[in-house]
Amino acid sequence: MIKKKLIIIIIFFIAFAFLCLQAAVRLDIKLRFYEGTRGVAVELPQIVTSSFLHPTVTANIPSEAELIEEKKQIQRIFNLLDVSLITEADLPWAEGSGKISHLIRLDGKEYLISLTPLYQVRKNQFRIEVFEQNDKGKNSLLDTEFIQPKGNIAVFGFEDMQGNPYFLSLRVTGSLKEVETAVTGGVTAEDIEEFSRGAIKAEGEVKPPRLIKKVNPVYPEEARKAEVQGIVILSVRTDTYGRVEDILVRKSAGPLLDQAAIDAIRQWIYEPMLVNGKPNPVIFTVTVHFKLK
Amino acid sequence: MIKCKVVNFLFSLIPLKRWQGFLLSHHLQRCPLCQKNMASAEQVKSLFIQEGDMESVPGLWPAIRMKLGEGRVKKSFGLRRLAWIAGAAGLLAAGAASIWLFIYPGRNSSSGRLAERFQINYIRVGSGPARACIFKPYESNMIFVWAERETKEEENDD
Numbered sequence: 001m002i003k004k005k006l007i008i009i010i011i012f013f014i015a016f017a018f019l020c021l022q023a024a025v026r027l028d029i030k031l032r033f034y035e036g037t038r039g040v041a042v043e044l045p046q047i048v049t050s051s052f053l054h055p056t057v058t059a060n061i062p063s064e065a066e067l068i069e070e071k072k073q074i075q076r077i078f079n080l081l082d083v084s085l086i087t088e089a090d091l092p093w094a095e096g097s098g099k100i101s102h103l104i105r106l107d108g109k110e111y112l113i114s115l116t117p118l119y120q121v122r123k124n125q126f127r128i129e130v131f132e133q134n135d136k137g138k139n140s141l142l143d144t145e146f147i148q149p150k151g152n153i154a155v156f157g158f159e160d161m162q163g164n165p166y167f168l169s170l171r172v173t174g175s176l177k178e179v180e181t182a183v184t185g186g187v188t189a190e191d192i193e194e195f196s197r198g199a200i201k202a203e204g205e206v207k208p209p210r211l212i213k214k215v216n217p218v219y220p221e222e223a224r225k226a227e228v229q230g231i232v233i234l235s236v237r238t239d240t241y242g243r244v245e246d247i248l249v250r251k252s253a254g255p256l257l258d259q260a261a262i263d264a265i266r267q268w269i270y271e272p273m274l275v276n277g278k279p280n281p282v283i284f285t286v287t288v289h290f291k292l293k
Numbered sequence: 294m295i296k297c298k299v300v301n302f303l304f305s306l307i308p309l310k311r312w313q314g315f316l317l318s319h320h321l322q323r324c325p326l327c328q329k330n331m332a333s334a335e336q337v338k339s340l341f342i343q344e345g346d347m348e349s350v351p352g353l354w355p356a357i358r359m360k361l362g363e364g365r366v367k368k369s370f371g372l373r374r375l376a377w378i379a380g381a382a383g384l385l386a387a388g389a390a391s392i393w394l395f396i397y398p399g400r401n402s403s404s405g406r407l408a409e410r411f412q413i414n415y416i417r418v419g420s421g422p423a424r425a426c427i428f429k430p431y432e433s434n435m436i437f438v439w440a441e442r443e444t445k446e447e448e449n450d451d
């Protein structure tokens with residue numbers, strides 16, 4: 001009898017320990033990529049293509065006030081003429097999933113951001129690597145390992161190979177459970193799942209495709225008059241020929257600007273995504289900037 | 294003078310100590326109620342045999358004790374077993390908790406174990422260490438780090 005009870009206890013203990021090990025830590029990481037202007041104002045890229053964005057809870061939480069504050073502080077501290085957000089990404093990281101890679105294409109240049117949460121996840125310890133790369137090779141723009149207090153925003157500034165200042169802000173919003181209650185709506189995991197069915201996601205080793213034919217978005221007159229500005233982030237799905245076949249708004253800048261972005265992107269053509277010599281539908285992210293001059 | 298309830302209680306404590314046996318027999322000899330409840334004092338006489346008296350009767354007392362003790366042994370074994378199970382469960386729970394805390398110390402704490410200070414372990418640009426500046430605005434949750442390549446002149450100066 002006592003043996004049976006002991007066996008039950010041991011089995012219970014093993015199951016408990018197993019569950020402890022299986023229950024992985026999950027983090028939501030908000031990443032923003034800025035370009036700074038030192039001297040004469042430069043025309044910033046209106047369109048940025050980047051890796052596929054997985055759904056996160058925090059992506060649905062409005063953070064405009066935080067963005068404005070970040071831009072203001074970067075401009076003030078680094079004495080810049082202007083600071084523009086190139087793109088932002090909400091990246092989910094699950095324990096055991098290794099590094100997160102996010103590739104950004106703008107103006108024919110490629111920036112690869114690699115984020116590795118390290119073993120001391122409880123301390124929010126990360127390694128960030130930023131590379132500027134092209135067909136000839138890649139150059140390291142930044143490689144750092146740091147510990148970030150919870151709730152803080154770390155902003156790293158560096159220069160690209162041409163000496164232009166760029167800034168990368170990183171905020172860890174904690175595990176999903178902690179922010180569940182703050183969800184206000186938006187794109188759900190089911191929407192993304194439905195949207196991406198049967199297509200390859202541009203992530204990790206799979207780069208987002210190159211844009212072959214581009215039609216610039218038209219700034220809606222009504223939005224111009226109302227001085228509405230902002231960025232629209234969209235998930236784009238291309239077919240086997242590289243034509244845009246479906247679009248999902250991930251970050252809205254209002255119905256007028258969203259529609260203007262969609263109307264333009266629908267006319268774009270990307271290079272077909274070949275996997276083992278066979279063309280495939282692919283999903284990636286496009287950021288469209290609407291900024292009044 | 295002890296009362297009937299006490300007698301009943303003392304019965305449950307058999308085997309009795311010498312003084313307990315004396316009080317018991319003293320009561321039984323005088324209490325008509327107890328005497329009535331019993332068939333006769335003679336019939337229960339064997340129950341009042343003192344430990345000391347049994348020394349002269351080798352084998353009997355150990356036999357009685359063994360018989361009386363069986364229940365106790367069983368009872369104490371049950372308690373001991375329960376104690377062992379409780380102890381083992383406690384140890385296992387403590388072990389599991391230790392594993393939990395050792396592997397994921399931050400899981401259940403929102404801020405206590407988290408890093409309270411921003412810390413950079415290293416910072417590089419290109420293939421070498423970078424010249425870095427760190428700035429934290431007053432009353433802000435933002436930390437700014439600027440990293441730039443060390444120029445050759447500076448390297449020579451060093």
